[in-house]
Amino acid sequence: ERAWGWLAAYRDMGYRMLPLSLKGSSDSLDMLKAELAGKTTLVLGPSGAGKSTLTNHLVPGALAATREISQALNTGKHTTTSTTWYWVDKEAKTALIDSPGFQEFGLHHIDARHLSGLMPDIKPFVERCKFYNCTHLHEPGCGVIAAVKSDSSAGSISDRRYKIYRDLFAELDAPKF
Template sequence: MVQRAELDLGLVVASHGRHYVIETPEGRRLTCHPRGKKSDCVVGDRVRWQATLSNTGDQGVIEALEPRRNLLYRQDEWKTKSFAANLDQVLLLVASEPVFSESQLSRSLIAAEHAGIAAHIVLNKTDLPQAQSARERLAPYRAMGYEVLELSLQARPDEARALLGPRLQGRTSFVMGPSGTGKSTLVNLMVPQAQAQVGEISRALNSGRHTTTATQWYWLDDTRTSALIDSPGFQEFGLRQIEAAQLSAYMPDLREHVAGCRFYNCTHLHEPGCAVRAAVQAGHITESRYRIYTEIHEELSRQRW
């Protein structure tokens, strides 16, 4: 039996079903499948693999998964599934128009907090008249300590590239943005060869079939030290891995007041002497943020994996 340390190391850069595109340290890409029926790999994973002969057209088999630094989940109406690992930061793209969902933004920030990943809010289309309203809605997040980067990807692309470039350098960044916020524009601006890289992945995944990948890894530089991960069609981070009782710990504005609650296991919903609800009444926590907390708390209380 081959020892783990003797197996080749690879980076998962794309997936389709049980087929994964693995990149070697030298930059070669090949298609692999996991050993056994279970498939736990996600884009960003480091894996151990070895070459194999297969009638599926795959060139290797994944034998082991290296320890992860972090892991993100996505969810839809039916299920929660892991989809990206080993990230340095998350860029949450919102825009002056269309009006962004504060609930979706908050859920994204909670997911990043739970995973221990730095999160930055990127406000696009600041050239529009609606920009001031968007700034005002984001003011509580600035006060919590989140960086809010303002740019206009289409109106001032050179300025946007100069602002984003240093923040992406040497990091693996995941970019999320609802439809209409300019996520594709951002990816194409920062990765001039984006379409070529997509084509490369499609060819690696297969030889003639029409395949699409849910999550895509892009290199931003020739030295392969900076990467951007995009997930087309991505709607919402999964939060079901979080216990309802721990939710407030991942919301900085609530977390600041938790120690003042009378009861150590306060849910911040109805208990007397709740410092969080007192902070809401005093205006230190916005009504919308507290409403989002109660909605997510209810979801987590009734839905467990």
């Protein structure tokens, strides 16, 4: 329930969410199958997220190795070490690509000043900023900061998303050497 709540900001941005439980039967897998039909899909996520488990559910005979997540670290163990293309159907129209889990998702090709324009929930408020080169971190008259403080559900930005903006900005703005 908590994870579903965290994802509300993404649902509001128009991303479709399918909750899946791969242990025990689930109807949601049928919805996913319908969604993937006729497409090539790359399965992405941190180690231990269940990418190979999902692959084995969708591709009978895939025999992709899966492993318990580390009790000590509560993270995956990088069980999958190479990227593999599987055909889901005999007609070879639907494909699934299982991939090794990532530890870090690099956005280093992005300029910190362009970040706000790339976040769909933050972008609409940028035009309300007083300064054209606003970083949305501390400036007076910032439309983004106003939207974070706003209570209205329509014209607002969630605290969690704004924190992600600030963390990414700091990371992208840090000296590279």
